[in-house]
Amino acid sequence: MDKKVKVGVIGATGYAGIELVRILSDHPKAELVGVSSVSFNGKNISRIYPGLRAGFNQTLVEGIEAMPSECDVIFGSLPHGLSEEIGAACMKKGVAFIDLGADFRLEDEEEYIKWYGNKFKDTLLHKQAVYGLCELFREEIRKSRLVANPGCYPTSVALGLYPALKDHLVHREGIIIDSKSGVTGSGRGLTLSTHYPECNEAMSAYKAGAHRHRPEIEQTLSKICGSKVNVTFTPHLIPANRGILSTIYCDKKAEYSQIRRCYERAYENEPFVVLLEEGEYANIKNVRLTNCCHISLHQDEHTQKLIICCAIDNMVKGAAGQAVQNMNIIFGFNETLGLSIIAPAF
């Protein structure tokens, strides 16, 4: 086998980080040469996650400085505010940087300040960043070295709405997004709401109309549309480990059959996007552990609404899987490399 890409993961023991480790350790063209963690510096990663014991043993180091200099690409999986400096360091060294955090996702500094509380430290750096929603922006990604990997909710929404919005087959006003996420979306940090007895047999909305992913959703939809899109977005927490289901409501501007054909065409060559057949419903279990996105379309003949159900695995297509897909694009690999797993039936 020819030369592999050398990869480092910063923040490898968080949930998105460990999912990156799982995927990359089985990637035929990637070699994971460095894993870092502030919390577990110096420990073997398989002590933190015993599921790695049989296949992957590597000592955790701390920070970008400790990453092997041979790295061709660095993945960052960190809380927001920590990736800008790492991105700058990578750019300087000519190393590609794929950021699973939020630092480079919003292009508008005002919005970033409003939702994340910080200014851009280096405006030029932000201009170099490409929003890594692979199916929509793969040409830009191909030429880039700095990728802002999309958020989990925004990925499910953008893929769900893209064909209809692009061809103006639905109204861009009044779009309502009701999303449901598994608990891993909240990360590995301990909170009362993710304590098992509080979270099991429970369900509620949270941050209705006020989640940080809303400006990110609107930024992408506006680009697709060519004009400003405002949405109503309500996330919910459901008692499952993985998966996001976004149920999207919008008003049709075209016949339902025309909309279906538009989706068929838009995604017919996309390896990871599956348009389900009439009467089927997107279900998080059918995309579990995969980089796939399942979309089902439904019309409410009564009210002329189009209902779009879009299911992804929040930790794969919504995080680590799409990050690896971005790496594949950047390095000219087949996009499905290392991501060919079939969803287990249970």
Add this chain to the structure above:
Amino acid sequence: MDKKVKVGVIGATGYAGIELVRILSDHPKAELVGVSSVSFNGKNISRIYPGLRAGFNQTLVEGIEAMPSECDVIFGSLPHGLSEEIGAACMKKGVAFIDLGADFRLEDEEEYIKWYGNKFKDTLLHKQAVYGLCELFREEIRKSRLVANPGCYPTSVALGLYPALKDHLVHREGIIIDSKSGVTGSGRGLTLSTHYPECNEAMSAYKAGAHRHRPEIEQTLSKICGSKVNVTFTPHLIPANRGILSTIYCDKKAEYSQIRRCYERAYENEPFVVLLEEGEYANIKNVRLTNCCHISLHQDEHTQKLIICCAIDNMVKGAAGQAVQNMNIIFGFNETLGLSIIAPAF
């Protein structure tokens, strides 16, 4: 203690039926004198549900004929199409009948034919029936002997929208209802989609825009409003035993603060409806096993939408609990009798 109401339950071994048994067996003014089941005729009910072993042992009989003649009230918990004859028999004998099935819910025969496939067998009987959503129609219920106990989704939606629609503080057009239900809503019958390995760690919508509860929802909302209301309604199945959360989206016609005050006033004397405080979210766990309905209001300042979250226990306020509340109303008891349980914290 003074004389108790004698009660019979037909269909006692289905999920709503057994929930009736649980509640009635601890009701201070009711005596459960007969339980029937086609499937388990002749068996002791505590053989089917061993959880009853320590507290309740009674032999199952079959059908209305086998019910003790002393019954003052009969609850029917049967698949649709089977309650009309039982209702007629009860009316003839002067026994109150509370139907947990769908037979008497829709007033419009055309709609009933469309959604359930059958004609009304006895139009006059249907005219006697009252729709048993207690908080909205308690005066009619008080005078009635034939109550159509509401469906689970319709209960959550009507309570969630009632104050705002009644006072015309939101637009009646464009209402979107995204509901999530625990698995008991599908009943005790075995199906692949409720087989544990298929249902656990899974979630999807079903019957989008085409669920039988939609005409029932619209009938109630139209009554509240005084004019026809059409809604978009999408139910989802979530991996939990109990609970319905309806997330309702509508357009404000008034200030948010005015809407909140309207809800406060509407429900301030309702023992089972709790308007949560600003910033809290309705959660199915906080109403589990109770007859309560938790409502939280949220405004999306960005899009001027009002987001209403309404949580009930689908098997209690959404079925057996509300049926007992209806009995309490009919017999002039305090509405909370037998329904005072506090939600267990876990």
Add this chain to the structure above:
Amino acid sequence: MDKKVKVGVIGATGYAGIELVRILSDHPKAELVGVSSVSFNGKNISRIYPGLRAGFNQTLVEGIEAMPSECDVIFGSLPHGLSEEIGAACMKKGVAFIDLGADFRLEDEEEYIKWYGNKFKDTLLHKQAVYGLCELFREEIRKSRLVANPGCYPTSVALGLYPALKDHLVHREGIIIDSKSGVTGSGRGLTLSTHYPECNEAMSAYKAGAHRHRPEIEQTLSKICGSKVNVTFTPHLIPANRGILSTIYCDKKAEYSQIRRCYERAYENEPFVVLLEEGEYANIKNVRLTNCCHISLHQDEHTQKLIICCAIDNMVKGAAGQAVQNMNIIFGFNETLGLSIIAPAF
């Protein structure tokens, strides 16, 4: 209704504490006059647990000093080491004290030091304490004012083995106890192993042979037997909120049929202990939320082992429910008062 017993709960916002509040708030002869919590002093308890909103609103105070002086009985639900002083204060004031913690469970100070690290502060006080396993020691409890409420695992094991050991129908050597507990057994404190994504779809043993409940189990079994009993005890954590199932293995000294008859006689008048019929299996779901204990007996004809399955709700019979049963005994009430709930079927 005649005068009620005035009750206070110290540590009311922990899991056992809030379960006490739930049960006591519906007890016909008890009035909950004080609830305390170090963490939430000054707050209304229904802010911490919104499930109480409709039925129970009371302000949390801090500590025994702040408890109303009218209290007839105090329940303590605190980490070990904190109950001795409270118990002493109660004894001084002539108030009954029922301790859900471990401070008064072990009679042997050496064992207490070994497993809990502290000496007895007041040896006389410990001598006054009675071990509150109601079915075994109700006569002592009736005369006592200081009750050590048993641990959850020890309750399931003692009830499962009592008849056989008492009549010497099984060997007291070589008893093996494999227990499985729901997650509430770990309490409300946040830990990685009770973080939902770590705990869901997971299962393991913990503290094999080294759990603090082992000396407590052995103390009770030795009393039953009249000679020292040593056991092998392995607890496991399973992905469910509530429930303990103990599977107990021992060697028969008598015919299986004789053993069954012994269990029938031992428990025929016990309102909370159900001996399941031949072929049935004790299941945690059938005792959920109740003070019941389900026992099923199984013989391995192949190896002459007796297998005893014993299911309780760890938070009710294993904690708050048994504590209330102890209160009922002390105050001369019917033991089932406030504990008559039937297990919900789901």
Add this chain to the structure above:
Amino acid sequence: MDKKVKVGVIGATGYAGIELVRILSDHPKAELVGVSSVSFNGKNISRIYPGLRAGFNQTLVEGIEAMPSECDVIFGSLPHGLSEEIGAACMKKGVAFIDLGADFRLEDEEEYIKWYGNKFKDTLLHKQAVYGLCELFREEIRKSRLVANPGCYPTSVALGLYPALKDHLVHREGIIIDSKSGVTGSGRGLTLSTHYPECNEAMSAYKAGAHRHRPEIEQTLSKICGSKVNVTFTPHLIPANRGILSTIYCDKKAEYSQIRRCYERAYENEPFVVLLEEGEYANIKNVRLTNCCHISLHQDEHTQKLIICCAIDNMVKGAAGQAVQNMNIIFGFNETLGLSIIAPAF
């Protein structure tokens, strides 16, 4: 890449069958050329399991006759009693046959009759069959064409006890096995006990001392020991999709440290067996979706018992994964081929 082994799966839509499809579809040296199903003959398998949609589409045929003649190996995943004829047909055609059913597991016909109700149809055929517990019998498997893939419980027990029994470091009498299994072990067939609301938040033992896997366990342990081993075996159902945890209790004949060294040596070169470090506990989550077996050893210093915890994924090492490992052995591949997946952290 060189020529691949052509593979057929009979019974491909059952749970073990679909797991075979998942693993084989990503195996670098296998080509899945035929999938059969009596229930879904003629349908595309990705209609039954939409998770296959993006990666695997193949039409289901019916039975061995319809399998492509080019097959080098057939996997059978059928209820017991159906594999003998298929095995005979395969042997005749010179096709290897790996049976995931129970038909060829028991060598003693009397035992087979006792537990499965049928005689052996072809005694010679049974003599050709090798019991496919790879770590124990790989030399025999290598030379065989007819493999009886072990049951899930027996795999976990044999791997857990093998080193200690082989070296006679524990007593072969009095071994107690308390096993806990996820719900997929019951298969895809609908039953009340696997209906979500009955199974969720529930747990119980079943078939205590009378499960068909007991004679299979004893057959293997007796072989290891060189003399007849009788065990007490109690399986339990727990609310999780996948995983078996067997907690095994036995009496030490040697020092604990010697036993640990024995396990270290026995498994140091086994790619799929991990001996956890002192203080760690085998957990089903750490082997999920993998062919690994995690073993943790614990001593009860108090009673001189050795406690062995052994975790596998019941559908992988306990079924489809071990079957593929057997195929790898038969065809001379590296045993880990197609089985290198790392356990997802959640």
